[in-house]
Amino acid sequence: MRIWNRLRSLVDRRPFEHDLSEEMTAHREMIEREFIEQGMSPENAKFAASRGFGNTTTFMESSREQWQFAWLDTLTRDIRFALRRLVQQPALTITAALTIALGIGANTAIVSVLKTVLLNPLGLKDTDRINVATVRLEKLNMRKASTSEVEFRELQSMSDVFSTVAASEGKSWTMDGGSEPVRVVGRAATADFFRVFDEKPFAGRFFAADERSTVVLSHKFWRSQFGGDLTAVGRSIILDGQLHKIIGIAGPGFQFPADSQIWTSLFFPPERLQRGRNMTLNLLVRLKDGVSPAFAAERVNRYVAAMKSENPNSGYFVDLTPFAEFIAGDLRRPLLLLWAAALVVLLTGCANIATLLLSRTAGRKREMAIRISLGATRVQILRQLLIESLCLGLVGGVGGILLASAAVSVVHQLAIPGKAALSLVALDRDLILYGVALALGSGLVFGLAPAIQLLRHSQTTAMARGRRHRLQDVFVAAEVAAALVLLITTGLLLRSLWAVGQVDPGFDAKSLTTAYLIKPRNDPSFIQRLDSRLRATAGVQSAALAYPVPFSGGGLTSSFTIQNRQRQAGEPEWHGEAYFVSPGYFQTMRIGLLRGRTFTNADSGAAPLVCVIDTKLAERFFPDQNPLGQRIAMYRGWAQIIGVAPTVRGASLEQDSRPVIYYAIEQVPLFPQAAIILRTQSPATALIREAVRDTNGATPIFDMRSMEDRIRESQGIRRLLAGLVSVFAAICLILAGIGLNGVVSQIVGERVPEIGVRMALGAAPRQILIQFLTQGLLAGGVGIAIGLAISFYARKSLAGLLFNVETFDAIAFWLAPAAVTLILIVSVWFPARRASRVQPSSVLRYE
Amino acid sequence: MPKSAEFLPGTLDMLILKTLTLGPNHGYGIAQHIRRTSQDALKIGEGSLYPALQRLLINEWAIADWRSSDTGRRVRMYRITASGKKQLKQEVESFDGLLAGIARVMDAV
Numbered sequence: 001m002r003i004w005n006r007l008r009s010l011v012d013r014r015p016f017e018h019d020l021s022e023e024m025t026a027h028r029e030m031i032e033r034e035f036i037e038q039g040m041s042p043e044n045a046k047f048a049a050s051r052g053f054g055n056t057t058t059f060m061e062s063s064r065e066q067w068q069f070a071w072l073d074t075l076t077r078d079i080r081f082a083l084r085r086l087v088q089q090p091a092l093t094i095t096a097a098l099t100i101a102l103g104i105g106a107n108t109a110i111v112s113v114l115k116t117v118l119l120n121p122l123g124l125k126d127t128d129r130i131n132v133a134t135v136r137l138e139k140l141n142m143r144k145a146s147t148s149e150v151e152f153r154e155l156q157s158m159s160d161v162f163s164t165v166a167a168s169e170g171k172s173w174t175m176d177g178g179s180e181p182v183r184v185v186g187r188a189a190t191a192d193f194f195r196v197f198d199e200k201p202f203a204g205r206f207f208a209a210d211e212r213s214t215v216v217l218s219h220k221f222w223r224s225q226f227g228g229d230l231t232a233v234g235r236s237i238i239l240d241g242q243l244h245k246i247i248g249i250a251g252p253g254f255q256f257p258a259d260s261q262i263w264t265s266l267f268f269p270p271e272r273l274q275r276g277r278n279m280t281l282n283l284l285v286r287l288k289d290g291v292s293p294a295f296a297a298e299r300v301n302r303y304v305a306a307m308k309s310e311n312p313n314s315g316y317f318v319d320l321t322p323f324a325e326f327i328a329g330d331l332r333r334p335l336l337l338l339w340a341a342a343l344v345v346l347l348t349g350c351a352n353i354a355t356l357l358l359s360r361t362a363g364r365k366r367e368m369a370i371r372i373s374l375g376a377t378r379v380q381i382l383r384q385l386l387i388e389s390l391c392l393g394l395v396g397g398v399g400g401i402l403l404a405s406a407a408v409s410v411v412h413q414l415a416i417p418g419k420a421a422l423s424l425v426a427l428d429r430d431l432i433l434y435g436v437a438l439a440l441g442s443g444l445v446f447g448l449a450p451a452i453q454l455l456r457h458s459q460t461t462a463m464a465r466g467r468r469h470r471l472q473d474v475f476v477a478a479e480v481a482a483a484l485v486l487l488i489t490t491g492l493l494l495r496s497l498w499a500v501g502q503v504d505p506g507f508d509a510k511s512l513t514t515a516y517l518i519k520p521r522n523d524p525s526f527i528q529r530l531d532s533r534l535r536a537t538a539g540v541q542s543a544a545l546a547y548p549v550p551f552s553g554g555g556l557t558s559s560f561t562i563q564n565r566q567r568q569a570g571e572p573e574w575h576g577e578a579y580f581v582s583p584g585y586f587q588t589m590r591i592g593l594l595r596g597r598t599f600t601n602a603d604s605g606a607a608p609l610v611c612v613i614d615t616k617l618a619e620r621f622f623p624d625q626n627p628l629g630q631r632i633a634m635y636r637g638w639a640q641i642i643g644v645a646p647t648v649r650g651a652s653l654e655q656d657s658r659p660v661i662y663y664a665i666e667q668v669p670l671f672p673q674a675a676i677i678l679r680t681q682s683p684a685t686a687l688i689r690e691a692v693r694d695t696n697g698a699t700p701i702f703d704m705r706s707m708e709d710r711i712r713e714s715q716g717i718r719r720l721l722a723g724l725v726s727v728f729a730a731i732c733l734i735l736a737g738i739g740l741n742g743v744v745s746q747i748v749g750e751r752v753p754e755i756g757v758r759m760a761l762g763a764a765p766r767q768i769l770i771q772f773l774t775q776g777l778l779a780g781g782v783g784i785a786i787g788l789a790i791s792f793y794a795r796k797s798l799a800g801l802l803f804n805v806e807t808f809d810a811i812a813f814w815l816a817p818a819a820v821t822l823i824l825i826v827s828v829w830f831p832a833r834r835a836s837r838v839q840p841s842s843v844l845r846y847e
Numbered sequence: 848m849p850k851s852a853e854f855l856p857g858t859l860d861m862l863i864l865k866t867l868t869l870g871p872n873h874g875y876g877i878a879q880h881i882r883r884t885s886q887d888a889l890k891i892g893e894g895s896l897y898p899a900l901q902r903l904l905i906n907e908w909a910i911a912d913w914r915s916s917d918t919g920r921r922v923r924m925y926r927i928t929a930s931g932k933k934q935l936k937q938e939v940e941s942f943d944g945l946l947a948g949i950a951r952v953m954d955a956v
């Protein structure tokens with residue numbers, strides 16, 4: 001109750017102050033009346049009373065003090081003292097705060113990405129019941145592939161395990177209406193799409209079943225295009241020349257996919273559901289209440305098993321992936337590694353500051369002795385010391401949170417294809433709390449050892465000094481071990497990056513510039529005119545048009561059939577990727593055909609449909625026969641194979657490609673987009689813009705970049721990971737070096753008299769040098785051994801992040817320890833040499 | 848100007864508690880009572896009175912509530928609690944001991 005009384009006065013002191021002041025006023029009035037009764041005039045009485053009463057504010061103050069906690073007062077005094085000390089030693093404070101800031105900044109930034117991508121995907125709530133269904137075709141090397149209408153129909157029928165099933169496919173449109181046509185990206189989605197996420201519209205409504213030509217705007221798009229005008233609902237926009245009615249606006253928190261601006265209603269005509277095998281659909285399912293993910297997977301597997309009961313070797317699977325894991329995708333492992341690395345950096349920083357503070361304990365011995373002799377208790381001193389390190393930690397933490405917010409804005413600018421989720425990363429309250437907690441934790445970690453040491457130190461001297469050095473040695477060894485582990489990891493990642501860079505994409509990516517455009521409608525000869533215009537442009541070595549361009553997500557996955565060839569019963573349909581290219585494509589990309597011919601201008605819309613296949617398709621489907629002249633159907637019906645091209649990497653240097661079919665872009669003009677590919681010696685952006693404008697002014701161009709950039713961006717995550725881990729390793733290495741240097745310098749400093757005496761007695765400077773070198777390197781050596789052991793045992797966990805590199809890579813496992821040893825020798829060398837140069841005479845004088 | 852008397856530490860609380868055993872009273876009344884009964888020997892300044900009253904409240908030796916006085920003015924009346932009475936008894940005992948001790952020192956030849 002008593003504590004409660006005090007706490008209440010802390011939280012809200014208004015009633016308390018009000019009571020007191022009214023009470024005092026009453027008191028004064030009573031004195032006043034007393035004076036009047038004694039015969040004073042009212043004015044005089046009032047004056048005398050207030051003079052007699054004294055200073056009300058002071059009384060209030062001293063009354064208030066009765067209520068407050070004594071420890072609060074001590075705490076502020078301790079904090080004030082700690083801050084004063086930190087200001088008094090700026091070098092230590094700044095070093096320590098920067099170290100902590102780096103560690104906490106890195107941690108907070110990485111956890112903020114983890115939160116958006118992994119924990120709380122895209123800021124959506126309650127996603128743990130949502131799964132994404134994907135297709136796996138083992139024989140075609142396809143994993144996590146999009147689904148087709150067949151899977152949609154099948155999963156929709158499994159109402160015993162799924163409460164909601166929604167399909168959506170990625171789309172982009174040209175939106176007319178403004179001064180210039182705008183490219184808009186989003187998805188076409190079935191009626192249940194928003195219901196899977198349990199979303200409520202911000203305004204209007206979401207899709208109804210079997211709706212056509214309706215559109216839901218994202219909150220952001222509505223704000224930017226309609227300025228937040230609610231009457232937008234009910235109006236229409238023109239997408240690809242078709243009128244779409246705006247039926248609703250999504251909530252501001254709903255962003256899936258992260259870059260989606262609008263969602264249109266997806267309607268499957270019955271014939272599409274019958275025939276469809278286009279693998280373009282993203283399938284979201286919400287598990288029914290009480291249904292476990294394992295049970296749902298079991299149910300889906302039963303369907304798959306029934307599908308392939310006739311042919312057990314078909315290699316067809318349908319996988320259910322938790323939504324969070326699907327969003328994280330290949331970001332998951334790199335992020336977890338980065339988080340671990342950032343924690344190692346923070347802990348190394350703590351160890352470093354601890355050694356720094358330990359080396360200061362000698363200097364504070366006197367201060368502690370005086371304070372204890374003046375009556376300070378051990379608890380008081382321990383509290384004071386801990387508050388000092390907690391303050392230091394907090395200063396670093398504030399710096400770290402600032403660094404993290406800077407890092408988050410860098411993350412927003414990372415243009416990694418397919419990683420639009422990164423643009424939603426934000427530093428929210430939880431993350432700031434995480435940063436503060438880390439800061440306090442670090443303060444405790446690096447403050448406790450020196451504080452305890454200091455208290456012991458005040459009791460004994462020589463013994464404690466020895467123990468202090470041993471403690472410092474432990475910290476240094478830990479720092480060296482951490483640095484080595486990160487360095488070996490860096491080595492493995494850099495080797496993988498190099499190995500990826502060695503992969504030949506199958507075409508000559510140098511001097512190629514690419515740009516996407518949206519074909520103007522009602523201009524059938526546009527592609528042909530643009531092609532001729534580009535080829536005729538001065539400075540252009542060769543030019544082509546294609547859809548899509550390699551390294552912009554891969555070709556269009558679709559099923560195909562081969563004439564006079566039956567699939568075995570139960571075998572899943574054959575799938576390949578399609579590219580639609582102009583006659584100049586193979587020449588421009590410098591892909592030499594292995595057999596047959598490429599497309600010519602004669603392969604126009606009216607001519608018989610032809611195609612070129614790649615060796616992967618040829619080897620898989622025509623192993624013992626000449627594919628030329630065979631017929632294959634994927635788009636528009638039977639196409640005769642006229643050539644065989646070598647395999648080209650289409651999506652990533654790391655993944656093996658799938659079978660590919662090339663069509664002449666003129667013969668299959670199905671797609672609203674196309675891309676320009678130019679081989680030039682000089683920059684081509686201006687050339688492209690001019691040529692497109694000349695051919696048709698109303699053509700939006702987007703995603704213009706060199707082919708080399710595309711390839712580099714496809715390795716974005718790998719480069720980022722290798723880059724960040726090497727920075728972390730470098731920080732740890734520097735910290736370890738500084739730590740070891742500090743410890744040896746201090747030992748040398750304390751033993752100058754001893755060295756002088758030994759030198760006077762005839763010890764050679766060389767001996768002294770070697771003695772200190774070995775002493776210093778011993779601690780480092782232990783650290784290296786520990787680091788090697790950790791790396792050796794933990795290397796398996798890296799396997800998924802490496803490419804064409806053994807986890808026990810000889811180069812990484814030799815080079816990294818060598819580099820660490822070198823740094824250690826350098827950091828011990830200078831104090832050791834100083835020891836060897838001690839002048840015996842100066843020491844004798846000093847003594 | 849009424850000068851507050853020099854009190855031994857803790858004795859003010861005792862005096863106030865004792866005053867309150869005679870019945871509920873307000874701040875002014877308590878100060879008046881102590882002054883009159885001590886025949887002007889003890890004058891309590893408001894600067895010590897109100898902190899002391901707060902102390903009694905926190906320790907729950909007294910409780911206070913607002914009442915209307917005879918003149919119609921709202922005043923805060925203090926009342927002693929059971930634990931306040933116990934405290935008073937303790938304080939009186941230790942004070943008696945203290946006084947006896949002082950007396951013995953002063954009377955020693």
